[in-house]
Amino acid sequence: MAQSSHPAVDRVAEALAGHGLSSEIFWFDDAVTTAQLAAEALGVEVGQIANSLVFTIDEEPILVLTSGSHRVDTEWLGAELGGVIRRASKETVKEATGQVIGGVAPLGHPAPVRTIVDVQLAEYPVVWAAAGHAKTVFPTTFDELVRITGGAPSPVEPAREASA
Template sequence: MTGLSPSAQRVQDLLDAIGLGHRVVEHQGSTRTSEEAAAAVGCSVAQIAKSLIFRARETGRPVLVVASGANRVDEKAVGRLIGERIERADPDFVREATGFAIGGVSPIGHAVPPLVLIDEDLMRLEVIWAAAGTPNAVFRLTPADLASMTGGRVATLRKA
């Protein structure tokens, strides 16, 4: 596939290496928010797998939380699951840790391998969509694909 921006092409190359036939799609408009992404691809907001980067407070390690676009993340639960408190990552940390800008963070291909947690609510869906390296690129996958690609731990992450 040609014509993808460099960051989206990097994600496509990783997907090609995995070999399951996933295709990155770049849209004219933004897919930066879950609502924008759902409107662009014609799915529910719950089907958007948003990649959120946090910083583990003691170790400084990146923590990737892949959550349903319909959910808010319970940051205290994330901290309990990884054994240390987390804090929101600033844009520079996100870029350094992932190689992507906020709004386009893919669940795969990070510069620094993160700890990965996956929202159990995503696992109940047949199809989900994830960011693919830019604020207007996404790719379609199954929750099982997400778990195998990232090695993520599935857990209850939704804020009550």
């Protein structure tokens, strides 16, 4: 993995340090803009990738950190949160996080962003989150994600019925 620097990644590193974490940021040679690509590059399960998805709920940005093994059910989650969830525009993502789609980190934003942390991430001892650029990730845990984001643990899709 190549080592490099970028202003958004530097802000993420500073934010991690501000939370007492010295988590190493890993740089890839190529962008890993999907959970599958990140998992393959790291040699981990796709569920260990914490996708950072920015939506709006009643026009306010909301960051949903979801396990790479499934999608957010926006209709269901919106109902759970008491609003209507829509995918944020790239401009809204950049304004809310200071980062671009494909590399949005859970922290290092200009101001706090309401955050939901997918409880499915708790199934893994280590999860990987973007670090402010599409070529970066850092290792963390579910509990650390909740703590450093001030996020609310929640399912992001309805419970699945057991199949016969």
